[in-house]
Structures are given as structure tokens and as C-alpha cells.
Amino acid sequence: MKKLLVAFAVITIILTTFIIANIDDQIPKGWFAAGSNPSEYEIGIDNSIFENGHSCAYIKSKAPKENEFGTLMQTISAENYLGKRLQLSGYVKSESVNGWSGIWMRIDGENNQQLGFDNMRDRTIKGTTDWKKYEIVLDVPTNSKTINYGVLLGGNGKVWFDNFKLDEVDKSVQVTNLIKENKFPSQPINLNFEEK
Helix, strand or coil: CHHHHHHHHHHHHHHHHHHHHHHHHHCCCCCEEEECCHHHEEEEEECCCCCCCCCEEEEEECCCCCCCEEEEEEEEECHHHCCCEEEEEEEEEEEEEEEEEEEEEEEECHHHCEEEEECCCCCCEEEEEEEEEEEEEEECCCCCCEEEEEEEEECCCEEEEEEEEEEEECCCCCCCCCCCCCCCCCCCCCCCCCCC
16 A cells, blocks of 8 residues: 555655646746736647747637736846837737737846837737737836846737847837926926916
């Protein structure tokens, strides 16, 4: 009986290790899953659908609650890009997206201060769409620490994405930053509340 229990324990450990390894193997090399509830999203590689090449990555909803999202992302050092303007581009295909999807990029400074951000919230991917190229352009200030980017899926549906690039572009390319620079007045205004 004791040998049977030991054998069962060994088999359980082997199977658990195999299952965990297979889950980890679904995340593409160099990427990681994140979001408000990443466990509600299946992330992996698809070898049957791709924009170009032999495979692409995908995010598919399981049963997320309203306003939950999952993302597949990377974080890199900003060291090689300080003072430059970067363009993130890639191809996305969607199926039955009832929330929204988009590519995104965020530039972080000291203490994770957001210095630049765009998640395509003002030009979302919804419903069922064929492969289309999307682009985000952000400046990387000289005090930047990290560059974060990826694809997100909010709500239900499935998105495939392929052939991403992160390129330096010149200043003639317009930025898509959703963080608006604050323009404060140079002196106090209407402190007696008499102006309307």
C-alpha cells in the first residue's frame, strides 16, 4: 500500500509538472501575460492562422467579467531609445470581439510614472475583422526607464496578432499619445469669481 501511495505521488508530481510546463509553453518566448484578470484569457501560438510566416500569437476569452481584460506584453529597457520617437506596428485579426481590442505602448519613467501611453482606446478593434496593420507612435523622453507594449483584449472574443515591429521614426511622424500635456496658465485667473 505504501509503495502504491509513493507511486501515485510520483505520477501526480510528473503530471502536474507536465501540465504547468505545457501552460508555460503556450506563452511565446520573450512575452508574458498580464491584465486585470489574465487567468480569464487563453494565450498561445496558432500555427494554422497567420498574417505572414508560419505562426502568430492569439488571445481568446474564457469567461471574463465586464471591464476585465487580458494582455500579452513585453517590457524592455528604454536605455537604447532615449530622446527618440518610436513606432510600434503590427497586424491584428479579430473574431466576435464584443468589448474591444488594440495594440498598446506605454513609456514609464522613475517610480512607474507614465510619460507616454496609447492603447488605441480612441480607435478600438471590435467585432470580426480581417488582418489589418495598426500603429502607435510615442516619444521616449530622456528620463524614461522602460518601454512596455503588447496587445490587449477586453471582454469576450478572440484576436490574433503577428509581425510586430518597434522602429525609430523621425519627428515628422505624428505621435498618438493619449496622455495630453498639461498647459497651465502662467498666473491665477478669476480668484474673486466675478468673471463668467
